[in-house]
Amino acid sequence: MKSITLLTEYCVGSGACVLECPEVFDLDEEGLVTQIDPDPAEELWPKIRHAAAVCPVSVIDLVEA
C-alpha cells in the first residue's frame, strides 16, 4: 500500500515537485503544493520518489508498505 502525505504548512512553493512529476503535483492558487492525481500509477512512483527527495522543505512524505 502506498500513500502520499503533503505537509503543506511547510511548503514554500518552490515547485521542485511539479517540475519533477507534473502528473501528480501542481501548485494551487496560493502557490502551495497540491496532489492532482489521487491514485498515481505504479510507473510514476520513481518520479514521485525523486520529487519527495528534491523538495527543499521535505513536505512530501511517502509511505510504501
Add this chain to the structure above:
Amino acid sequence: MAANPRNRVVIVGASAAGITCAEALRRLGHAGEIRVVGAEPDIPHDRPPLSKQVLDGSWAPEKAALISGERRDRLAATLQLGTTATALDVARRQVTLDDGGTLPFDEFVIATGVRPRLLPGQPPAGVHVLRTLDDALALRADILRRGRIAIVGAGFLGLEAAATARHLGASVTVVEPVEHPLRTRLGRSAAARLLDLHRSRGVEFRLGVGVEATDVDPAGRVRGLRLSDGSAVPATVVLVAIGCVPNVEWLESSELEVADGVVCDEFCQAAPGIWAAGDVARWKHVSLGRTLRIEHRLNASEQGLAVAQNITGPPAPFVPTPFFWTDHYETKVQVAGVITADAEERVLDGDEPNSFLHTYYVDDRLVGALGWNAPKALMPYRRQLRVGNALARR
C-alpha cells in the same frame, strides 16, 4: 556485501546536502555502511527558517529540524555530530576527525558548506552572524531585549532578517557598500522594488558606505558602527550578513583542487570516488559552460541527490536550473535561471496588483525568470528553462 568494494560511504557535512545524499543513497539501494559526520552539535536543522520563522518566534526550534526522528531511524546511517573533519588523505582513502579518529571510506562526500564572513577584528559582544540555530536564537533574544538593530549587508539574508526585526518591533538600519544592492541577483527593477518595500516598512538604509569600525562601550559591548563617510550608526545589536566563505581549509593539505569551493567535474566528482555537494561544491555546469558554486537551499537537495545517483548508478552530469526563493514581509520572490547583466528584461504584470513576472532573454533565448508573488505563473518559464538547459547540453 563484503566483496563489494564500494561498500562504505562517509559523508562529511550533516546539513541539507549531506542528509539528502544519505537518504537518497538508501532509497537508491545502497546497502553498505553510511556515516554522516557533522560539525554542528544539534540535530540537523534547515537554514531558510532561521531568518524568518525561528527568528520571529512563530516556530519552535524543533520545527526547523531537517528530518524527523522517524526518518533518521529509517535512514539506518550513523550520525556523528559535533565532530569536525580536519584532514583528508585521498591516496589512503581516509578522513581525520578532530576527536583524533580516522574513518576509512570507499566513497566520500564533501558537504561541509559555508560559514559567514566576519568584519575584521575580534567581534565585540552584541555582534551576531546568522547561520546556525544557536545564532538565530541568540539574535532573537538580543533584538527583543534591545529593540534596535544595525544590519551590515543588504543581501537576501540581511534583508530577510530586517523584515523579521521590523515584525518584532525593532528599529532597523541596513548598511551596505553597494549603491544598488541585489541588482545582479534580481535585475534592476525588482531589486529597486524590494528596497522600496523595506523602506515602506520603516527600514532605514545607508547605501554606498562601508563599516570602518565598531564602537565599543567600556563593558566590551558594541554601541555603534562608524561608517566610511565619517558618520555613525548607534546600535547595541549588530547582524553581520556580508556573505559566506566555503569551508575548505581542512582540504588544503589534500591533493584536491580547492578554488572558492571544492572543484569538481560535471558529475560533481573531485577525484575518483570523492564527491562534493551543496554550498561547498564548485562543479562544471556543462549547459552554462562554466563552473558554478551555488548557495541556494534547493541546490543542496538536488546536488546531494545527484551525487547519490552517481555513486549508486551510471554517472550523469549535474545540470540543474538554478532556483532560489526569498521572503520579505508578505512578499515571496522566486528566481529561476541566471539573470545576467546583458539580459533583456521583459515585464509581465500579474492578475493581482502586487504580483508580476520578469523574464530575461539573451539573443531571444530565455535565460532567467523572476516571480514576485507569482509561484504558479512562474512555472511555465521554469519548465522552459529546464528544457533549454537539457537542449544546450547537446
